[in-house]
Amino acid sequence: MAIPAGRGGMEGEAVIEIDGSHGEGGGQILRTALALSCVTGQPFRIVGIRKGRQKPGLMPQHLMAVRAAARISGARVTGDAPGSTDLVFAPGAVVPGEFQFDIGTAGSITLVLQTLILPLLLAAGRSTVILTGGTHVPFSPPYHHLAEVFAPLLARIGGKVHLAIDSYGFYPRGGGRVRCVVEPAVSLAPLATTSSGRSMRVSGLSGVANLPFAIAERQRRSALDTLSAAGIRADIGLLDAPSPGKGTFLFLRRLVGELPSGFSALGAIGKRAEAVGEEAAAELVRHHRSRASLDPHLADQVVPYLALAQGESTFTTSCVTRHLLTNLWVVGQFFALRHRIEGEEGEVGQVTISR
Template identity: 45%
Template sequence: MNRSAAPLLHIDGSQGEGGGQVLRTALALSLCLGRPFRMVNIRAGRKKPGLRPQHLTAVRAAAEIGRAKVEGDQPASQELCFQPGKLTPGKYQFTMLTAGSTILVLQTILPALLTAQGPSRLVLEGGTHNPMAPPFDFLVHAFLPLLTRMGAKVKTQLLQYGFYPAGGGRIRVDIDPVGTLKPLDLTGRGRLRGIEARAIVSRLPEHIALRELDVIARELDLGKDCLSMQVETGANSPGNVVWVAVHSEHVTEVFTGFGRRGVPAEAVADEVVQETRRYLQAGNVAAAEYLADQLLLPLALAGKGSFTTVEPSRHTLTNIEVIRQFTGCRFRCLPIGEDACRIGLG
């Protein structure tokens, strides 16, 4: 596509779920397609509307790798104009002084760098384990293996944990471009191979992690060999995260809980158990809610593919609509049972 000739696309940031994903998907596709856009009503329905530090970092990261012209990239701005230029791979470092998610910033710029003309290395600083975003463990165990099956070559390293609300984490990401992603078809998760759970504590008593693992082991009937505890000494703040990985024949899903002040460890663990059970009880679906969100954009760039998932969330449906506005792709959501559907393209 001729980047200079691409018409300006107008996007309402308050549509559907109306959160930051509308902006991130728009930035990612703008970089990939060379399509400029103007967005209004950014996060208009949120308690603190407009661009927050995490969103500003994503905008500025996209602008830097895409040599873009940007208007409105200011704190709390509810309007943004983004005109991409030449996509430029290379070495970049992007820093948030808050616990804003490094994973969501990566989500914004990774698709374009996968199709760039050369390799890239990113160092992202901020939150690595944030209750409002996919944690690093989800990225490594659930999402990137599927992206690898689509031809992507991405290596990641967690250099330092960054817990909410202090942040201070660091991840490194090495990306070798592939040109075009291959279609992915996940008709189901296949045979269950095993379930594991890990509880991590930083500058907090170890009994918190042990109590979380006790609940998960009892409720999901896991043996001691499926449980692990990590006492993290490198983070610059207290933090607690517990995750369960469901390893199946065709996919691994990860469900995460975050410790927070005033909430017992047992309650945090129970939240993870309930998410895991919903997934296991939804038939042979491949992706749970959050992985479904992540798969939509790669499939759109591949032009073909499908996956089975639980009933689509409003977040997922909003993402589908933003992708349609940029690409014309129309995902089909076909019910295949109670609380299950197949989302497909092509």
């Protein structure tokens, strides 16, 4: 059974009311609502956008997500202004094509793509999106998580995206450039995985941009030492990343069978290279010891896709996050979603989703 693309918001159609301060109260509520509005054609109004944040309302990254979603769907929008806390979004039909968006800051490219991939996946043809902004910035999954963890899992349930990075963007300069090709999907399959098993492969990348290459080597060594102490072997490469700015990162990918998970850390002024490597490796060790299937980032990212799948999905995650709980709530504003969570927030849990 094909999944319908957005049918277009019609005059007089009921508008879904969404409280932007619910749960974790951040930009994810807006991004998920935009994606599902484009998919279903249901208009929505969101109030209290990022109400609990130090700087409430729409920041450049969120504003770009709104305008990009409006561009692919021909939406009517009110409230799309910097700092706005109240927005109305009424989409038309999603039309595939070639799109370019420049966030204009180090705002996260991966978070804007979270808004666009789902509706473009369910459109009638292939789309190409080129985005300029931040690729490895705080408070968002880095490019490598999207390309090496999210994309392979999406392929497992029937969605195909191809990602390439031309340049790296770090805070505060930005300037990263990513190309994303989204292939149309007829339907999405459910996901059934509750244990990650024991056999695994760990690989990674330690990168620097416009900084001494020795920093990448120190990050790598620290990560390898932390993993080795936990009995985990890894192959971590080194990268001198092309970028208009300065920055460092370390990314680790854990692969069990065909099931990926990802863990990362960023450098910062005053943060030792050894702390970067240890941070990412310690996250991987915690996930490994939990024996859960999905890492915390992936668990909340996949929720809207599984809500559209044909059948019941079950997975475990090493941490039931507030982001996961909030995303389930947002999806429930658009669909009669049934879900069950076994486990408390902040702990290992099992999630079941069906419609």
